Amino acid sequence: MAERGIRLIGVIVVAAILLTATLTVALPLYARSLETEAAAAAAAHVNDQAQAAVDALAQEDAQRSALERGVAALRTEVPPTPDLLAVTRQIDAASAATGVAMVSFTPGDAVPIDLPTDGAPQASTAKEIPLEFAVSGPSIDAVMAFVDEVRGAERLLGDLRVTVSIRTGSAEATIRAHVYDYADPTD
Amino acid sequence: MPNNSPVTVVAGVPRVDLMPRSETLRRGRASLVRMWAFLALGAAALGILIIGAALVFLLTANGALAAEEDRSARIAAERASLAPVDQAVTTRAAIEALRARVAANDVEWRSLLTGIGSRMPPEVTLVEFTLQPVDPLAAADPETDVGVAGTLTFIGPDPQSQTATIDALRTVPGHLTSDAGAYRTPAPGVVEFDVEVSFDKTALAVATGTPGAG
Numbered sequence: 001m002a003e004r005g006i007r008l009i010g011v012i013v014v015a016a017i018l019l020t021a022t023l024t025v026a027l028p029l030y031a032r033s034l035e036t037e038a039a040a041a042a043a044a045h046v047n048d049q050a051q052a053a054v055d056a057l058a059q060e061d062a063q064r065s066a067l068e069r070g071v072a073a074l075r076t077e078v079p080p081t082p083d084l085l086a087v088t089r090q091i092d093a094a095s096a097a098t099g100v101a102m103v104s105f106t107p108g109d110a111v112p113i114d115l116p117t118d119g120a121p122q123a124s125t126a127k128e129i130p131l132e133f134a135v136s137g138p139s140i141d142a143v144m145a146f147v148d149e150v151r152g153a154e155r156l157l158g159d160l161r162v163t164v165s166i167r168t169g170s171a172e173a174t175i176r177a178h179v180y181d182y183a184d185p186t187d
Numbered sequence: 188m189p190n191n192s193p194v195t196v197v198a199g200v201p202r203v204d205l206m207p208r209s210e211t212l213r214r215g216r217a218s219l220v221r222m223w224a225f226l227a228l229g230a231a232a233l234g235i236l237i238i239g240a241a242l243v244f245l246l247t248a249n250g251a252l253a254a255e256e257d258r259s260a261r262i263a264a265e266r267a268s269l270a271p272v273d274q275a276v277t278t279r280a281a282i283e284a285l286r287a288r289v290a291a292n293d294v295e296w297r298s299l300l301t302g303i304g305s306r307m308p309p310e311v312t313l314v315e316f317t318l319q320p321v322d323p324l325a326a327a328d329p330e331t332d333v334g335v336a337g338t339l340t341f342i343g344p345d346p347q348s349q350t351a352t353i354d355a356l357r358t359v360p361g362h363l364t365s366d367a368g369a370y371r372t373p374a375p376g377v378v379e380f381d382v383e384v385s386f387d388k389t390a391l392a393v394a395t396g397t398p399g400a401g
Binding site: 002003006007009010013014017018020021022025026027029030032033034036037039040043044046047050051053054056057058060061064067068070071074075077078115125126140141144145147148151156157158159160161162163164165166167176180182184185 | 212215216219220222223226227230231233234235237238240241242244245247248249251252254255256258259262263265266269272273274275276277278279281282283284285286288289292293294296297300313314315316317318319320
């Protein structure tokens, strides 16, 4: 009877020691180690990507002057500010080259636009500026030549909506389009 | 014959167990307690081993995390030193995205209008049109999705000119849909009519490979 009691107490004590050690100490520690491991793996993944990005930047840095020339060339197409003077100059030059007369030029308000870039999401610094301008030319061909001249010019000009009326003998065209600006992100 | 059975002892010194039964029982209990005490100690040692193993896992993981944190700090520093390059690359990507956006809806205006003009019935004159690219950013099948749509206004001698004009428009390359719009009679023998028309994306410069804006 007493021996059974001793065995019973012994089993209980041994089981209590093992359960306490594993359940209340070892298991939480192990769980934390798994969490930490997962965090480390996630950080490693992020770091790998960041490292790849930095490596790509370092490569660009190696050809810094080519990069800067390229950006400077692109800047003539999309300047950091609206620079509508450059746009009117370009449209005037196109009208002079194709023999059509400028009738009106009306810029609208710049609207921020989203760009599908592969970089980190950031506040959009690209804007599109709606323009409407009217020209009067001797023929539909002259007006379309003007349109081609404008869309082929240096400053990027897109989303052209062209209305031409040839009722009065001359071709009266109204063109709606967008020009763009892009300010360097400051961070 | 086994000599450990007291009944069969025939020789040697006779031995009698004088230990009281209570003492035998007490000693038996004591050794049982000792055995369980050792087992309990063993269990404690095993528990400490298990905790130790868990601790080793945790320390290893902490070390790995700390190493990654160091690495990300180093990468951030390297990135900061390349900030001007980063900005130039970001600007380039943004402007190239804008160029792609513009190129995607750049219409070959002259070839489109030449195509329309060349198919018109001789008695009909195009007097007005409004055309614009449609949904330029959607990736699309160039031969089944609308690239350019708008309204064409013609003058002809009679209402039947509208039908003839739409039939003719349907032969223009890249034509997708055209339908009758309103018609008016501004003067006797003069009918002015609208045609709602759309062309597929082959009307766009990007489809013909012609360099566009820029």
